[in-house]
Amino acid sequence: MILIDYQDARPIYEQIVEKFEKLIVRGILEPDSQMPSVRSLAMELSINPNTIQKAYAELERRGYLYSVKGRGNYVAFNDRLKNKKKEELLAKFLALKNEAQELGISKEEIAAFFEEEENHD
Amino acid sequence: MILIDYQDARPIYEQIVEKFEKLIVRGILEPDSQMPSVRSLAMELSINPNTIQKAYAELERRGYLYSVKGRGNYVAFNDRLKNKKKEELLAKFLALKNEAQELGISKEEIAAFFEEEENHD
Amino acid sequence: MILIDYQDARPIYEQIVEKFEKLIVRGILEPDSQMPSVRSLAMELSINPNTIQKAYAELERRGYLYSVKGRGNYVAFNDRLKNKKKEELLAKFLALKNEAQELGISKEEIAAFFEEEENHD
Amino acid sequence: MILIDYQDARPIYEQIVEKFEKLIVRGILEPDSQMPSVRSLAMELSINPNTIQKAYAELERRGYLYSVKGRGNYVAFNDRLKNKKKEELLAKFLALKNEAQELGISKEEIAAFFEEEENHD
DNA sequence: GTGGTCTAGACCACG
DNA sequence: GTGGTCTAGACCACC
Numbered sequence: 001m002i003l004i005d006y007q008d009a010r011p012i013y014e015q016i017v018e019k020f021e022k023l024i025v026r027g028i029l030e031p032d033s034q035m036p037s038v039r040s041l042a043m044e045l046s047i048n049p050n051t052i053q054k055a056y057a058e059l060e061r062r063g064y065l066y067s068v069k070g071r072g073n074y075v076a077f078n079d080r081l082k083n084k085k086k087e088e089l090l091a092k093f094l095a096l097k098n099e100a101q102e103l104g105i106s107k108e109e110i111a112a113f114f115e116e117e118e119n120h121d
Numbered sequence: 122m123i124l125i126d127y128q129d130a131r132p133i134y135e136q137i138v139e140k141f142e143k144l145i146v147r148g149i150l151e152p153d154s155q156m157p158s159v160r161s162l163a164m165e166l167s168i169n170p171n172t173i174q175k176a177y178a179e180l181e182r183r184g185y186l187y188s189v190k191g192r193g194n195y196v197a198f199n200d201r202l203k204n205k206k207k208e209e210l211l212a213k214f215l216a217l218k219n220e221a222q223e224l225g226i227s228k229e230e231i232a233a234f235f236e237e238e239e240n241h242d
Numbered sequence: 243m244i245l246i247d248y249q250d251a252r253p254i255y256e257q258i259v260e261k262f263e264k265l266i267v268r269g270i271l272e273p274d275s276q277m278p279s280v281r282s283l284a285m286e287l288s289i290n291p292n293t294i295q296k297a298y299a300e301l302e303r304r305g306y307l308y309s310v311k312g313r314g315n316y317v318a319f320n321d322r323l324k325n326k327k328k329e330e331l332l333a334k335f336l337a338l339k340n341e342a343q344e345l346g347i348s349k350e351e352i353a354a355f356f357e358e359e360e361n362h363d
Numbered sequence: 364m365i366l367i368d369y370q371d372a373r374p375i376y377e378q379i380v381e382k383f384e385k386l387i388v389r390g391i392l393e394p395d396s397q398m399p400s401v402r403s404l405a406m407e408l409s410i411n412p413n414t415i416q417k418a419y420a421e422l423e424r425r426g427y428l429y430s431v432k433g434r435g436n437y438v439a440f441n442d443r444l445k446n447k448k449k450e451e452l453l454a455k456f457l458a459l460k461n462e463a464q465e466l467g468i469s470k471e472e473i474a475a476f477f478e479e480e481e482n483h484d
Numbered sequence: 485g486t487g488g489t490c491t492a493g494a495c496c497a498c499g
Numbered sequence: 500g501t502g503g504t505c506t507a508g509a510c511c512a513c514c
Contacts, residue, residue, distance in 0.1 A: 011504055026223050038487065048506045053488075061424070066249045070486045070513035076249065082224070089221050090234050096217065100210050102147055103203070111232075113211050128429045128439065132498060169499050253513060268465055290514050324466070331463050332476050338459065342452050344389050345445070353474075355453050374489055401502065411491045416503075433498035433501050 004045055012047060016055035017062075024064050024077045025085060035065065035073040125166055133168060137176035138183075145185050145198045146206060156186065156194040246287055254289060258297035259304075266306050266319045267327060277307065277315040367408055375410060379418035380425075387427050387440045388448060398428065398436040 002019050004012055023029045035041075038056060042049040056073050059065040063081050067073045100110060123140050125133055144150045159177060163170040177194055180186040184205075187197045221231060244261050246254055265271045280298060284291040298315055301307040308318045342352060365382050367375055386392045398404075401419060405412040419436050422428040426444050430436045463473060 013504080022223075037485085039485090050507090051505065054504090056487085067251070067487060068248050068513090069253055069488075071248075072486060074248070086224060086226060089217065089224065089226065090231075092217055093221075093231060093234065096210065096213055100214075102143075103207060103210065105207060105210065110211075110214060113214065127431050127434075127437070130430070132432055134498080172499060175498090255513080264465075293514060296513090328466060328468060331459065331466065331468065332473075334459055335463075335473060335476065338452065338455055342456075344385075345449060345452065347449060347452065352453075352456060355456065376489080400500085402500090413492090414490065417489090419502085430502060431498090432503075435501060 002041070002045065004047070013051050013055040013058065016052065017058045020055070020059055021062070021064055024075055025082075027077075029075050029077075031075050031077050033075050035075065037072055123162070123166065125168070134172050134175040134179065137173065138179045141176070141180055142183070142185060145196055146203075148198075150196050150198075152196050152198050154196050156196065158193055244283070244287065246289070255293050255297040255300065258294065259300045262297070262301055263304070263306055266317055267324075269319075271317050271319075273317050273319050275317050277317065279314055365404070365408065367410070376414050376418040376421065379415065380421045383418070383422055384425070384427055387438055388445075390440075392438050392440075394438050394440050396438050398438065400435055 001023070002016060004015055008015060020029070020035075029035075035056070036044070038049050038052045042052045045052075056065060056067065060067055060073070063084075064075065064077060065073050066076045097107075097110070101107075122144070123137060125136055129136060141150070141156075150156075156177070157165070159170050159173045163173045166173075177186060177188070181188060181194070184202050185197060186194050188194045218228070218231070222228075243265070244258060246257055250257060262271070262277075271277075277298070278286070280291050280294045284294045287294075298307060298309070302309060302315075305323050306318060307315050309315045339349075339352070343349075364386070365379060367378055371378060383392070383398075392398075398419070399407070401412050401415045405415045408415075419428060419430065423430055423436075426447075427438070427440060428436050429439045460470075460473070464470075
């Protein structure tokens with residue numbers, strides 16, 4: 001389910017965080033379903049449990065997980081979080097649009113690009 | 122011309138690289154114009170010359186600079202580089218669009234967002 | 243009567259302790275009335291009986307319960323306990339007031355806040 | 364400047380976080396002043412650098428610190444943060460007031476208690 | 485068994 | 500020198 005890319009410059013725990021964030025956002029991991037245990041996932045990926053722990057702590061901080069001592073970690077994606085994620089994405093769109101305009105790419109060019117890609121799918 | 126934000130988590134040399142990249146892409150620094158010398162810029166920003174050196178080396182690697190031994194560093198922005206930059210940007214757009222669709226945001230919603238923002242400028 | 247919040251970071255037994263403490267302090271559970279048995283409550287909440295046992299032991303330690311061997315656990319709220327609880331609360335108020343003053347919030351500001359909230363109820 | 368209480372049930376890193384939060388909020392540590400380095404503070408308190416690291420990371424997350432790689436950690440308290448802290452405090456006051464009323468303590472009783480303490484200072 | 489904290493020791497990037 | 504990441508191994512509380 002999770003693959004670590006050791007060529008990737010980003011720290012391992014961050015890769016894990018983002019992989020799980022995607023899985024949760026896409027709904028592949030359903031709310032209230034149990035996450036793999038810190039130890040078992042560490043074994044599976046053959047990395048240190050502390051690294052998984054750090055990743056889970058960050059996911060909890062971001063609201064994608066809640067942990068119950070002695071039980072495990074559980075998925076906690078809800079509508080509030082979904083909207084937050086949506087806003088983040090739209091903010092990125094806006095930033096990118098501004099950058100594009102500075103380079104002299106018109107709004108029409110972007111739109112055209114969108115339509116074009118549509119046909120490749 | 123260049124301001125370092127110490128609150129920014131990114132390394133200083135990277136901030137400098139991106140600032141100069143923007144200045145060059147926007148045409149504020151014209152092709153073949155001379156860059157400030159490593160030592161003078163280091164003095165001006167009161168940081169280590171090694172940091173400037175590293176930034177310039179990275180800019181050269183990316184093709185935005187060429188250095189002439191004993192004379193200094195010069196801006197090297199051309200059409201090939203501009204197109205490369207353009208493609209990078211459009212690739213980012215596509216990635217973002219895919220991410221948005223996975224979250225269930227429709228193409229129309231993005232377009233609507235664009236129009237809306239247009240009026241705020 | 244008791245609801246466990248698994249999103250709550252606190253251990254389950256502690257949540258149970260505090261819920262019962264509130265119920266007893268407010269007088270919803272009357273003195274000398276019988277508590278649900280360890281096993282029945284464990285069943286009802288579908289958690290481990292050990293967890294209930296631990297919660298009851300803690301409640302007894304704090305003076306809110308007394309247990310009769312072979313018969314069950316009974317509520318034990320009295321005036322002495324009520325005064326103790328009152329003092330605890332006032333001590334918290336004082337600590338909070340001190341903290342507020344260190345931040346530069348005046349006594350008047352707090353009082354004003356109190357009045358304001360009164361109207362929202 | 365910082366003292367660890369090993370009798371305290373709370374984790375060491377959390378004690379450190381709260382101590383520094385207080386020092387920063389009270390203005391004892393001034394904005395943009397340098398924090399002790401991870402290693403030196405670890406030596407001074409004779410605890411592991413990782414524990415300090417964790418504390419500093421949490422302080423950064425809460426906005427009280429910013430860190431510059433290769434340079435150190437710096438205090439980052441500003442007005443926005445001050446207001447946030449203020450709101451937190453007032454929310455606590457409200458919660459406490461509600462709890463007191465459930466116990467049958469009147470607003471007047473609390474006010475009287477405040478005045479009384481005033482004279483002890 | 486579970487998560488959470490801590491230590492000891494190492495390596496890397498940054499300046 | 501600085502902060503940041505990672506490993507290995509230990510201990511605790513909780514269930």
